[in-house]
Amino acid sequence: MNATGPGPAAPATAAGPAAVTADEMMTACAARALTDGMTCFVGIGLPSAAANLARATHAPNLVLIYESGTIGAKPGRLPLSIGDGILAETADAVVSVPEIFNYWLQPGRIGVGFLGAAQIDRFGNINTTVIGATYAEPKVRLPGAGGAPEIAASCREVIVVVRQTRRSFVDRVDFVTSVGFGDGAGHRERLGLAGAGPRKVITDLGILEPDGQTCELTLTGLYPGISVEDVRAKTGWDLAVSASLEVLAPPTAAELTALRQLQDNNPGELQANSASE
């Protein structure tokens, strides 16, 4: 990740047709977290936009895998759902849903799981099930688990893309749908989870990464124009800040052009994060 001096988020060139939005900044940062040739199990919404941006820019050989059973999908626009026909039509292989989970995800074949969240806590645990004190009488009923629990458990690592608010970034999630680091260091190992867990949580303010000792999410990157206090104000716990905090580069002109082209056919996509409500 390139660091730049602080300044307002703006298009990298004067050719940019409009100011860079926070979602575009987030999507570009999430895309940069993927390297060429990786295998990536993609959740719909923000993660899908970022994974497709990566494939359209620096990672043309990124292997996109969707839980609908499409392996190596190469959509030229953002799919509107995980079962969008364009995924099947452009895939290297289309397999059944039992097969995608049992043969492909479960053995640890897939490099990175790319997930959204409605609620995430200081140890990177994700809730997409219910908001409220009890499961039986929820204040808000969210969609539920989908493929996320096993993606979070079995991919070799996980990247979470989620907009940051005090409601979504909480000390403890109301319900653990997908395990991040559980209660902290060592918990994943005790549970027998094969993958390493969350590597980055990319938000619309910056990037959080787990502390090497405690596994607690720590602020490691800020977008231009965003302060540590801005992030703390939208975090529901006493957020630790990395000693090597960096300011992240805004999207390049090429990234912006590619992202906006992908979105042209379905402009609703960035608003539609299926893991939130």
Next chain:
Amino acid sequence: MAKIVSLADAVARAVHDGDAVAMEGFTHLIPFAAGREVIRQRRRDLTLIRMTPDVIYDQLIGAGCAGKLIFSWGGNPGVGSLHRFRDAVENGWPGPLQLEEHSHAGMANRYMAGASGVPFAILRGYSGTGLEGLPGLDGQPAVRPITCPFTGERLTAVAALNPDVAVIHAQRADRAGNVQLWGITGVQKEAVLSAQRSIVTVEEIVDELDPQPGSIVLPSWVVGYVAEVPGGSHPSYALGYSARDNDFYQAWDAISRDRDRFGRWLADEVFGAPASHLAGAGAARGGCGA
């Protein structure tokens, strides 16, 4: 051998009050017309089973057909909430809805066990999640730990699903009732093979099933009823026949958000519509439609 009948006849014969019904189709090939026919025939107290309840179960839940739901992801894909589902869970409207909730991997394995004729399946899953502790419809834990008899490793067991009836939509059947589907095939094969009875709606009935890349064929002798219903997966889609009606999924958000507006939709589009889904020219084609 499968019987080729009208959709109304298939539902009348195969779906009864109180049944456990699995209508499958993973975003693709969702049997919407069959779902509306179940509403039209006013089935009650169903246990609805489906990985992604989607708009099809939002309609059935809002119409009061369901008492229980077994599922793994209950959102409107690409849009947001299922409002009839949420209203039932959060407010008990139009009646209480008892939930049993899993992950996709758990549901897929439950269908596989059901299709395989074994009582449970094992997977690496659920460990450390809140789903582990949730009760099934019988009040007992829905998933349970199991120790591998060979290695001693601890894994998760999920119970087989064996619905009373499975309902799917496919691209084609031949006149003998052999069914062919392709594209994203989801968990439909497992759903049909795990169920006591089955209904398959198809885009068309043809003389010969030409080979298609990646297609699945369900032989006639494992299928209960076949009904020709062109467009029967709308607003979902049938690869090679139709495109997903994303605008309808968006529009459903507003239709379903309000109880009265949903009631008007039911009156106009389900109870007020002819038995076959397509009122226009498409429905007239072929002799086997309703």
